[in-house]
Amino acid sequence: MINRDKKSKISSETEESTAGVAGGATAAITPDVESTAAEAASPVTNVYAPPPRGTAIIEVRDIGKRYGNIIALSDVSTSVRAGEVTCVLGDNGAGKSTFIKIMAGAHEHSDGELLIDGDEHKLSSPRAALELGIATVYQDLAVVPLMPVWRNFFLGSEITKGFGPFKKLDIDFMKKTSKSELAAMGIDLRDVDQPIGTLSGGERQCVAIARAVYFGARVLILDEPTAALGVKQSGVVLKYIAKARERGLGVVFITHNPHHAYPVGDRFMLLRRGKSMGDFPKSELSLEDLTAMMAGGAELESLAHEIEKTMGADSAVAQEMKAEIT
Amino acid sequence: MTTATVADERIARTSTLTKLLKRPEIGALVAAIVIFVFFAVTTSTFATASGSSTWLRGASTIGIMAVAVALLMIGGEFDLSAGAMTGFTGLVVGVLTTEYGLNIWAAIFVSLALALGIGAINGILVMKTGLPSFIVTLGTFFVLQGIDLAGTKALIGQVAIQGMTDVPFYNQAKNVFGSSVDINGSGPGGQIYASVFWWIGVTAVATWVLMRTKTGNWIFSVGGAQTAARQIGVPVFKTKVGLFMTTAGAGWLVGMLLIFTTSTVQSNTGVGQEFIYIICAVVGGCLMTGGYGSAIGAAFGALIYGMVNQGIVYSGWDNNWLKAFLGVMLLGAVLLNEWVRKRAETAK
Numbered sequence: 165m166i167n168r169d170k171k172s173k174i175s176s177e178t179e180e181s182t183a184g185v186a187g188g189a190t191a192a193i194t195p196d197v198e199s200t201a202a203e204a205a206s207p208v209t210n211v212y213a214p215p216p217r218g219t220a221i222i223e224v225r226d227i228g229k230r231y232g233n234i235i236a237l238s239d240v241s242t243s244v245r246a247g248e249v250t251c252v253l254g255d256n257g258a259g260k261s262t263f264i265k266i267m268a269g270a271h272e273h274s275d276g277e278l279l280i281d282g283d284e285h286k287l288s289s290p291r292a293a294l295e296l297g298i299a300t301v302y303q304d305l306a307v308v309p310l311m312p313v314w315r316n317f318f319l320g321s322e323i324t325k326g327f328g329p330f331k332k333l334d335i336d337f338m339k340k341t342s343k344s345e346l347a348a349m350g351i352d353l354r355d356v357d358q359p360i361g362t363l364s365g366g367e368r369q370c371v372a373i374a375r376a377v378y379f380g381a382r383v384l385i386l387d388e389p390t391a392a393l394g395v396k397q398s399g400v401v402l403k404y405i406a407k408a409r410e411r412g413l414g415v416v417f418i419t420h421n422p423h424h425a426y427p428v429g430d431r432f433m434l435l436r437r438g439k440s441m442g443d444f445p446k447s448e449l450s451l452e453d454l455t456a457m458m459a460g461g462a463e464l465e466s467l468a469h470e471i472e473k474t475m476g477a478d479s480a481v482a483q484e485m486k487a488e489i490t
Numbered sequence: 491m492t493t494a495t496v497a498d499e500r501i502a503r504t505s506t507l508t509k510l511l512k513r514p515e516i517g518a519l520v521a522a523i524v525i526f527v528f529f530a531v532t533t534s535t536f537a538t539a540s541g542s543s544t545w546l547r548g549a550s551t552i553g554i555m556a557v558a559v560a561l562l563m564i565g566g567e568f569d570l571s572a573g574a575m576t577g578f579t580g581l582v583v584g585v586l587t588t589e590y591g592l593n594i595w596a597a598i599f600v601s602l603a604l605a606l607g608i609g610a611i612n613g614i615l616v617m618k619t620g621l622p623s624f625i626v627t628l629g630t631f632f633v634l635q636g637i638d639l640a641g642t643k644a645l646i647g648q649v650a651i652q653g654m655t656d657v658p659f660y661n662q663a664k665n666v667f668g669s670s671v672d673i674n675g676s677g678p679g680g681q682i683y684a685s686v687f688w689w690i691g692v693t694a695v696a697t698w699v700l701m702r703t704k705t706g707n708w709i710f711s712v713g714g715a716q717t718a719a720r721q722i723g724v725p726v727f728k729t730k731v732g733l734f735m736t737t738a739g740a741g742w743l744v745g746m747l748l749i750f751t752t753s754t755v756q757s758n759t760g761v762g763q764e765f766i767y768i769i770c771a772v773v774g775g776c777l778m779t780g781g782y783g784s785a786i787g788a789a790f791g792a793l794i795y796g797m798v799n800q801g802i803v804y805s806g807w808d809n810n811w812l813k814a815f816l817g818v819m820l821l822g823a824v825l826l827n828e829w830v831r832k833r834a835e836t837a838k
Binding site: 290302320 | 702
C-alpha cells in the first residue's frame with residue numbers, strides 16, 4: 165500500500181512541477197485514511213472507481229475571468245486531487261463564486277488554463293462539467309422543495325423503462341435506490357415520497373451530495389455548504405465531506421469559515437479581492453495561520469491601533485492584539 | 491400467517507388513504523361531487539341524460555384548455571392568449587376553406603402549425619427576455635384578438651364563418667372533432683360529443699406525462715425552482731417552450747372541436763375564457779407560483795365550472811351569479827392550496 169502511495173507521489177511530481185511538497189504531505193496523511201476508505205467503500209457497488217489517491221483530476225493554472233473591463237478573478241492556481249479536499253477560502257466578494265462557476269461550467273474562464281485529466285478544457289455548460297465527472301452542489305439551490313425526495317434525487321438523470329412513447333419512469337427502482345443511497349450516507353428516511361422541503365438544511369445538502377456521488381461524480385464542488393447551518397448541522401455536512409473523500413472523490417469545499425475548512429481540508433487556496441493569496445498544503449499551514457490570513461494581517465493591525473487609541477495602550481485587549489500580530 | 495397478511499393490508503390501506511388525501515386534486519373532487527349532488531337533488535333535469543350531455547359538453551372544451559394551462563402553471567408560467575387561440579385556430583380553418591377553397595385537412599394542419607408557432611414565440615420571448623409570461627402572453631392575447639376581429643372582417647367581410655358544411659370532406663373532419671354518440675336511445679338529447687372523449691384522452695395523457703415520465707419531472711422542477719433545475723441539468727428552455735406550445739396546441743384542438751361541432755365560429759370566440767382556464771387549474775390544486783398541481787384536478791375544476799354553468803340555468807337563477815360563484819371558488823381554492831402547500835412543506 166505504501167509502495168503504491170510512493171508511486172502516485174512520484175507520478176504527481178512529474179505531472180506538476182510545483183507539487184513536490186504537496187505530494188509529500190499526501191503520502192504522510194494517506195495511509196490511515198486509505199485503510200478506513202477500503203472498509204467504507206467495499207460494500208458500495210455503484211460508485212465510480214476512483215483513480216489512485218492523490219492523482220490530480222483538475223489543475224487550475226493562472227486562471228482568470230473578466231466581465232468586460234471588470235476583472236473578477238485573476239492568476240488563481242490550485243489543484244483538485246482524488247481523495248483530497250481542496251478548500252477555497254475567502255470573504256464575501258473575494259471571487260469564490262466566480263472561481264467555482266468556472267469549474268462547474270457556469271462561466272467560461274477568459275485567462276489561464278483549466279486542465280482536467282491533463283487535457284485543457286473550457287467548460288461551456290453545467291452538463292459539460294457533469295459529463296467530465298464534475299458535480300456542483302449549490303448552497304440552497306440544490307433541490308426543488310415541493311418535489312418528493314426521490315424525484316429530487318434523480319432529477320435531470322431520471323431512470324426510465326419501456327420503449328418509445330411508452331417510456332416511463334422506473335419509480336420503484338428510483339425510490340429504492342434513493343432510500344438506500346441516503347441510508348449509506350447515514351440519513352434514514354421513513355418515506356422518500358415526502359417533499360424534500362420537509363428535510364432540514366443539513367439533510368438537504370446531504371441528499372445533494374449523495375446524489376452527486378451516486379451519479380459518478382469524481383469531483384464534488386460544494387458551494388458554502390455550511391454557511392446557512394447551525395453548529396450541529398455543519399458537523400453533519402463536514403462528516404459527509406470526509407466520507408466523500410474516503411470514497412476517493414476529489415472535493416472542492418468553498419467556505420469562509422477556517423474552522424470548518426481546516427479539519428477536513430488537505431489543501432487550502434485563499435482568495436481576496438479576486439486574487440489568490442496562495443495555495444498551501446496542510447503541512448505548511450496551521451489553523452492559526454489560516455485564521456490570520458483570512459482575517460487579513462493589515463486589517464488586524466489597524467484594528468489594534470484603533471483599540472489602543474480608544475482603550476489605552478495598557479488595556480488587556482490592546483496587549484493581546486499586539487501579541488497576536490507580532 | 492393470515493393475521494400477518496391482514497395486518498400488512500391494513501397498513502397499506504391507511505397509507506393509500508393518507509396519500510389520497512395529500513393529492514392536490516382532492517379538494518376539487520370533493521367539490522365536484524357536492525355540486526353534482528346539489529343540482530341533481532334541487533333540479534329535475536340536471537342528472538338526466540340530456541341534462542348531463544349539455545354540461546359535459548360545456549365542461550369538455552374548457553377542460554381540455556384547463557388541463558394544458560395546468561401543465562403550464564405547474565411549469566411556473568401563465569398563458570393569457572390561450573382563450574383567443576381557440577377562436578384564432580377555428581377562424582384560420584374557416585377562412586382558408588370557405589374563402590380560399592383550401593382542402594379541409596390542409597387547412598387544419600396549417601392552423602395547427604400556426605398555433606404551435608405562436609406558442610413557440612410565446613415561450614421563446616418569455617425565456618429570452620426574462621419578462622413575466624403574464625405580460626408577454628397579454629401582448630399575444632391582444633394581437634390574436636385584433637387579428638380575429640379585424641383580420642376576419644377584412645378577409646371575408648363578416649365576423650362569423652358561414653358555409654362550413656358545404657366545404658368538401660367536411661364530414662370527415664366532423665367525424666373526428668364534431669360527432670356524437672347517443673346514449674339515450676330513443677329519448678330526447680343524451681349525446682356524448684367527441685369533445686368529451688378528447689377531454690378524457692387529453693387528461694389521461696397529461697396525467698401520465700406529468701406523473702410517469704421524465705418530462706413530467708422536468709415540468710415540476712422548472713416551476714418549483716428554475717435555477718436549481720438548470721444547475722442540475724434539466725433542459726429548462728426546451729421544457730418551457732414545449733409547455734407554451736402544448737397550451738397553444740390544446741387551443742388548436744379546442745378550436746377544431748368548436749368549429750366542427752357547431753359548424754361556425756365567431757370572431758370573438760374564446761375571448762375572456764383565459765381566466766376561466768386559470769381558475770379551473772387553481773381549483774384543481776395548481777399553485778399560482780408553480781411547481782405543484784395536477785392535470786386531473788384541472789379536469790375536475792372544469793367539470794365544476796360546466797356543472798355550475800348549466801345548473802344555474804336549470805335552477806332558473808340569474809345567469810350572472812356564475813361570475814360571483816367563480817370568484818368565491820377561486821378565492822376558496824387559493825386559500826386551500828396555500829394551506830395544503832404549507833402542510834406539504836412542513837409536515838413530516
